[in-house]
Amino acid sequence: MKNQFYSALYPEDGNMLLFLLFQFFVSFLITILITPKLIRLVVNKNIGDKPNERSSHKNITPTLGGIAFFISLTIGILMFSLLNTWLPLYLFLMGLSVLFITGLIDDIRVLSAKAKLIAQILAISIVLIGIDLDSISLHGFMGFEEIPSFFKFILIYGTFIIITNAINLIDGIDGLAALLGIIILGIFTFFFFNLGSISNMILSVVLMGSLSAFLFFNLSKKRKIFMGDTGSMIIGFVISYLTINFLSLSNADLGSIGVSPQNAVYFLIGMLFIPLLDVVRVFTLRIMKGLNPFKPDRTHIHHVLIDCGLSHAKSSLIISVLAILNVGIIFTLGMNSDVNIFVVIMLISAVMLQVISFLKNNAGIFNKGISLTDGTHKMIEYFLKSLKEGASVVFRSLF
Incomplete structure (x- = not known):
């Protein structure tokens, strides 16, 4: 009843x-x-x-x-x-x-x-x-x-x-x-x-x-x-x-x-992309340094943003917007069963890792009078330069 x-x-x-x-x-x-x-x-x-x-x-x-x-x-x-x-x-x-x-x-x-x-x-x-x-x-x-x-x-x-x-x-x-x-x-x-x-x-x-x-x-x-x-x-x-x-x-x-059923798991990965990428990246870095992967440090994505001079609120908002964009891209492409979502996820991962690498190497960038817009432009330039260098290496190895 x-x-x-x-x-x-x-x-x-x-x-x-x-x-x-x-x-x-x-x-x-x-x-x-x-x-x-x-x-x-x-x-x-x-x-x-x-x-x-x-x-x-x-x-x-x-x-x-x-x-x-x-x-x-x-x-x-x-x-x-x-x-x-x-x-x-x-x-x-x-x-x-x-x-x-x-x-x-x-x-x-x-x-x-x-x-x-x-x-x-x-x-x-x-x-x-x-x-x-x-x-x-x-x-x-x-x-x-x-x-x-x-x-x-x-x-x-x-x-x-x-x-x-x-x-x-x-x-x-x-x-x-x-x-x-x-x-x-x-x-x-x-x-x-x-x-x-x-x-x-x-x-x-x-x-x-x-x-x-x-x-x-x-x-x-x-x-x-x-x-x-x-x-x-x-x-x-x-x-x-x-x-x-x-x-x-x-x-x-x-x-x-x-x-699309065959893209269901990829879509779940897309939904959880930020936390999963962060834990894989952090654990990999710690293992490569010969450290205990469970030993806490300041290498997480949010720590990188904070160390660049962004506030907690701005850092959380940026990561959240990236998460939404990521899900939107994967869901939109995942509706087409002919699209290889694995490749899409790998490309997004590459972009994210390049951006994190740039920020990691430019700690305090937003404390140096650089606006968020200018900082974003610098990140894009850094990524395009890295992409060009990577493509050049692949091209030379193939030909």
Whole structure:
């Protein structure tokens, strides 16, 4: 029996959009009301984030903002349970609870990378119980259509671990993880809305509402709070779950939302391009230097922009705009099954790496009286010069 209070909003009665807006507003309101209390609690307990040599902030700052994300998601899922009982969503909440507790402990007293990995594996194992392995497909990615169950287990664990930690690592400056989360979740919302997948939409919309409210505090100078590992791992875990559900769509479903089935995986890579490129680049640089790939430093994309003299807000905005443009390019070209999206992604990666290289070699460029426009022109000139030199080397090697 549907709860009468929510019956007017129930999506099966044709009010799906209204129901989602209601969920977004409730999540937004919960975060707005809870966050000031979290700030006071953290300040009183003196458990804020203390700056170190790789920090982008100078003062002790309240953390644990991710608590509001967890509360919002829990309430959103429980509200949905008043309308419909869906076991996979309950299992997801159980797995998320494990990750939430792990992040909470890590934010208060630092956990080792090994301890966090074990907790992530446990959380994934709980969620895995509710995942239909038979429906998961790579849709022809690199020639693979159907894959054995054993490799599906590897795919699921790998997807969760890589994405969760990639989002966690990109959370280094104000607003960045929240903005990228909103962009990715917004795209998932659009797709699942057109497919009528209410459970996936609830996760996306509720977390988007919470992240939108969180930005008011995260970008504030007087009431600032960080989401901490608690928040970044929640964002990554939700996106990982939606990614697996996206891979579970049929070819017909993918076609109905404008995604060519054989380009489905490439499109997911495009959505997550910035965090994935950043983690691959950083880990590669550390390994090449003979360092532990998990040892923190200031080589992330956002650190490079900050070191060039850009503010946190400008750096986060630039990276977010690049993420949107990247998704737009890949989605537009990916609608055509004849386009080799792998080549497109490689070209975009080359451009991004060249730009990062230029900025890395010109630290403080925006502190030297150079405008953002002039700096952009210099980056383009640097890239074209590098492209010309690279083409010359290839030409000489071939001829």
